[in-house]
Amino acid sequence: MGKNEKRAKEIRVCDASILNVMSGALLVICYSFSLISTSIVAQNEIPPVKIAFIADIHLHAPEAAAARLPKNALPKDPVSHAPILLRSMRAQLGSTRLFNENIMVFKEALDDVVERNIKLVALPGDFTDDGQPVNILALKEILDEYRHKHGLRFFAINGNHDPVRPFTQPGGKRDFINREGAEISVMSPSHQECMSGKSDFCSELLKEWGYKEIAQSLSEHGFLPSPEDKLFETPFNTVDLEERHWQWCDTEEFCVDMPDMSYLVEPVKGLWLLAIDANVYRPKGSLKDKQFYGSSNAGYNALVKYKPKLLDWIKDVVVRAKKQNKKLVSFSHFPMAEFSDQQTQSIAELLGENSLQMSRQPSEDTTAVLAATGLKLHLGGHMHLFDVSQSSKHGLTNVQVPSLAAYQPGYSIVTINTEGHSLVETVIVREVKNFSKWFSIYEKEWGFLHRSQQATWDNSILSSKNHLDFTDQHLQQVVNGRYLDEWPSDLVEQLSSNTVKEIVDLCHCAPSVKSMENSSELNATNLVIDFYRARNAGSFAHLALPSNFYDQLSLCLKSQFPQSTSQTLDDSDALKKALVLITNTILSSREDKAAVSLVL
Incomplete structure (x- = not known):
């Protein structure tokens, strides 16, 4: 055989998958593909290719969710006039994410993907808010539409919200709103509140699906191979959804298939996409009880303990990718590296080790273990923030893809050229058509709360000029209503009762800080809000204070405290500790740029 000849082995793959769980329709997929080995590296060179990564959609389908509920009990969509089941604005302003508008933002993002002529789209988890049948099937309908109309291919991997627990369980929410603007509960029939008659309404559409139902419903969008794939494999040497599990056994020798x-999929020649299911549902007590914790705070810190064989498989994938000159890009729901702008110790010192959801950050040891697999590029979600961590020490680049459900909504694009050089770009979804179409319903909710003398939220959010402004207003209210609770109460009181200029004076920095422009009379809590803007959006953040203000304040603080970390300050000086943390975060976040290059 000559050196330019190829050795091909034809492999036939057959598998059965349920296309529509609700109807039980069954399709058997059989196809052939070739695995080709060659000694000529040039034959494995990847043509230029782009992959979009859209994380943390948290899709809720208001119209579909209302399908089995009394029509006269619910508000109507102002455009379609159909009944809709919306989460309350009070609920949205108490959460790290929006709920209702996400379906519109997702479609805008997909339209942008189409306009950029990108054909491959990865979904790193939390594509729905809690894996409910209505939302999973609504997502499937959207993915099917863009697949058939525009030729997009989707590659989904699970997040901690899909599923909430590994196996199907009752679900529902207590904070939907009715046509009068009052909150109502809607639970699945097997939920205790439905069984006891306490829930306002019951709907089977709101139970929380487990792995089996979610993977079956989305089987055509990554979980099972496609005839177009050059390669598809799993850690279990099978594509059968029922056989893809780890066996966990406890000391009582009772086992559970987790x-x-x-x-791993090769959707186009030369590109390997590695979808890592990083969920870890740790058992509560004995496995025999089949009770598990959620995976939201587990992540890779737990994965290295509970899924060691998965790491072995990843190492093997990396070795084979190098040998075959494949360009390997990995993605999962959870971060593989630090995402706090190198301020982990300062955050722990001022706010506590578990503040700012820091329990979700992988330890340095965990990152070292993950980097030892040989992975070079990983894109994750979960934290609803944009961050880029490039470690020369570990050789691993971790990109935190921004959430579509938070400030600022966006997604990332990986472009790989013929030489294997890659560019990771992040784009913001700035405009969303009809983003305010449900504002009149929220106004009715606010009016109901006001008339019934219940605590109201700041309805200035309903004056948002565009969706980007809407997410900023959302973040501001979440900071004031939730995040500030993590900060020392005396510090919050000090900031709340002073202007920015007065705080600068208290730190003896007034002579050094000249760039306050028209911001000097702003309430000083805007410093904390800017901290969260920068933490969430990196270089995309739009701050209340001018950029030079933070440069000058940082220089002043460094002149007073040369080590420039909050640990060097006396425990009693919370204000200066806070300002060091805020300025360091804002300056460091500028390095989370819209475009990052590396070689795979």
Whole structure:
């Protein structure tokens, strides 16, 4: 055989998957593909390719969710006039994310993907808010539409919200709103509140699906191979959804098959996409009880303990990718590296080790273990923030893809050229058509709260000029209503009762800080809000104070405290500790740029 000849082995793959769980329709997929080995590296060179990564959609389908509920009990969509089931604005302003508008933002993002002529789209988890049948099937309908109309291919991997627990369980929410603007509960029939008659309404559409139902419903969007794939494999040497699991056994020798939907796919020649299911549902007590904690705070810190064989498989994938000159890009729901702008110790010192959801950050040891697999590029979600961590020490680049459900909504694009050089770009979804179409319903909610003398939220959010402004207003209210509770109460009182100029004076920095422009009379809590803007959006953040203000304040603080970390300050000086943390975060976040290059 000559050196330019190829050795091909034809492999036939057959599998059965349920296309429509609700109807039980069954399709058997059989196809052939070739695995080709060659000694000529040039034959494995990847043509230029782009992959979009859209994380943390948290899709809720208001119209579909109302389908089995009394029509006269619910508000109507101002455009379609159909009944809709919306989460209350009070609920949205108490959460790290929006709920209702996300379906519109997702479609805008997909339209942008189409306009950029990108054909491959990865979904790193939390594509729905809690894996409810209505939302999973609504997501499937959207993915099917863009697949058939525009030729997009989707590659989903699970997040901690899909599923909430590994196996199907009752679900529902207590904070939907009715046509009068009052909050109502809607639970699945097997939920205790439905069984006891306490829930306002019951709907089977709101139970929380487990792995089996979610993977079956989205089988065409990553979880099972497609005839177009050059390669598809899992850590379990099978594509059968029922057989993809780890066996966990406790000391009583009782075992549970814990699902894991990880897979490797070669959608186009030369590109390997590694979808890592990083969910870890730790058992509560004995496995025999089949009770598990959620995976939101587990992540890779738990994965290295509970899924060691998954790491072995990843190492093997990396070795084979190098040998075959494949360009390997990995993605999962959870971060693989630090995402706090190198301020982890300062955050712990001022706010506590578990503040700012820091329990979700992988330890340095965990990152070292993950980097030891040989992975070079990983894109994750979960934290609803944009961050880029490039470690020369570990050789691993971790990109935190911004959430579509938070400030600022966006997604990331990986472009790989013929030489294997890659560019990671992040784009913001700035405009969303009809983003305010439900504002009149929220106004009715606010009016109901006001008339019934219940605590109201700041309705200035309903004056948002565009969706980007809406997410900023949302973040501001979440900071004031939730995040400030993590900061020392005396410090919050000090900031709340002073202007920015007065705080600068208290730190003896007034002579050094000249760039306050028209911001000097702003309430000093805007410093904390700017901290969260920068933490969430990196270089995309739009701050209340001018950029030079933070440069000058940082220089002043460094002149007073040369080590420039909050640990060097006396425990009693919370204000200066806070300002060091805020300025360091804002300055460091500028390095989270819209475009990052590396070699795979």
